[in-house]
Amino acid sequence: MPELKRRSIEVYNWFEQRLGLGGPVIEMAEHEVPSNTASWWYVFGSAATVILVLQVMTGILLALVYAPTAGHAWNSLEFLDHNVKLGWFLRAMHGWGSDFMVAIVLIHMAQVFLFGAYKFPRELTWIIGVFLLLLTLGMAFTGQVLRFDQDAYWGLGIGASIVSRIPWIGGPLVNLMLGGPIIAGPTLSRFFTLHVFVIPGILLAMVGLHIWMVLRLGINDWPMPGRLVNKKTYVREYHQLTEKSGIPFVPDAAWKDSLFAAAIMLAVMACALWFGPFGPTGQPDPTIIQTAPKPDFAFLWIYAVLAYLPPSLETPVLFIAPVLGIGAMLLLPLVSAEGEKHWSRRPVAVLMVAVIAVILGAFTRLGMYTPWSPVMNAWTSDPVPTAYLKDRTPLEREGALVLQNKQCRNCHSIGGAGGMRGPALDSVASHMTEDQIIRQVLQGGGNMPAYGNALSPSETTALVRFLTTLRGNDLAPAVDASQRLTSSSEPPAAPAKGH
């Protein structure tokens, strides 16, 4: 045993004499950090790095089988899922790894922001971090394209349509993005290049810089309320703190990073095992139009925002908002490089994080169930509940048929089934009079198309008769207020007939 130990030390020394890396690396690992930085709050950056390594490794493994051509990519994914041993698991790890990566990068960013770590002298670390966030999102988007299925195809269409709205250079940019006149082979090759060579190259280089600066400038000391950052004194104070309370980063602080990284890896593996890989959904065949394209999790909120923006605001918001948002993030450390770090003394910062988180969460939630999208098959798959047909006249029942046949259900729900684009119709007659319903149906308005051309007079009559019977359970029918004034002596005409 001692012989073996001696031999291995000899081998190490042989390499160390030539490489000279061991000493500096050990020195770097053991460098002293203020003991208050050994916190469970400071583990997200290293976790993101570990997931990045996971993504690189699983990515390389997937590239062994994946065929990056528009004609074969989808088949090669199916092949990976079903014919390659554990291919599905690697796809699942890569996919879930990507979601975790985006999430952890965002958490890391919020933590750094709330702890004031972007202030002097770490401004550039933050700025590079902003680029790392954008590159991570770029990886997520291009990765979704490489999963070349229906969602990817139409996702590219959405991307190209957004790019096409850029004033003046939109057209050439679309060509540049697609690599040709349509979404096809050259498009996928481009995104493959971006996802596999260009973005990872930049990403790894920037991660290197990011970590180098953390080592060079030291980990942000735990903020204390009232301890202000001053450019003149900060570095000296930080060194004093390190001297006073310094502990070696490895192992005294790093054990938390490494435990958390293991936990995250386990979580990714668990998700991969439990939920499996993402897609691929249908084949990337544009002639199959029975599809409701949806982006991946990280972009659902954008998808939702695009549905809610009024047409006139859309193009300006699409291009001005990102410039403002990214610009603000980049400028943040430059305009507030000094001052208070502690969150309890920065209410605006805390409020901003909370508001942004709520907004992102709410839009993501909306993006998950897309209430603005018509349910394309509701008219054939969701029958009118029988309770709504009880005690109705033949004409009213005919109206229920019209409601069904004219695809009203695609946007309006009845009995909880159907689209959510328009309001539910269960109690429509309790807040709209017959005249109002007729007008709404024939002329549209609000967000509803006019159906004047799609309905014959008899169909309209039947439909409106049926709709006037929908009043919820015990609600009174809506009455024209002016009518009541002129003929207050007469009782409302409609018979009481709830459901």
Add this chain to the structure above:
Amino acid sequence: MTPNEQTPNDQVTTTESATTPASAPDKSAGHSRRVFLFKLSLLVNGAVGAVLAVPILGYLLGPALKKSSSDNSWINLGPLNDFPEGETRLVNFRNPVTTSWDGQTGDIPCWVRRVSGNTFQVFAINCAHLGCPVRWFAQSKLFMCPCHGGAYYEDGSRASGPPERGLFEYEYKIVSGSLVISAGKMPTLANQAKSESPLIQLEGTSAATETLPKPRCSSCQS
């Protein structure tokens, strides 16, 4: 980190001591010449780089600089009898510009509406909002978009939702009893008019109400 900075220094000193310079004055005399030569070499490299940039940029920007009109050509969609009057049908065609590795992505669908006789409307499949595939519903005479709920009337004009204009239309002509369209490029707002004057507006849906921001929640109604 400090050791990192020291290591190269160590090496420099060792190499310097190994190759002892012949004499000090020679070294400084040659210095300015060598600085000049180095600057010259940078210049030469800059020039080489500039020359090399031409083909690289040309290659990279090739697709962007291409004239978009060159992508379109006339495509036969089939004999007129395939399209009954008053009906709107989905027709697929192979894009005129494809590569052999495009697979199914080279097949493009479009909606053909035969208004009457030789009057047609050929709509792109791509929603004028953000390009999702619109679907025709003959009963309600509407095109509906699955993405953000855009809707269009049978003549392609905007009915509701986020699109700011009607459906994109392909140019068509009738050649010896067949319907022929000019296609080849994915229609987007960059190569099509941004907004169209609405064709027929029913009373009550005036342009003024169209442009007002509308309530979009599922439960509210103006």
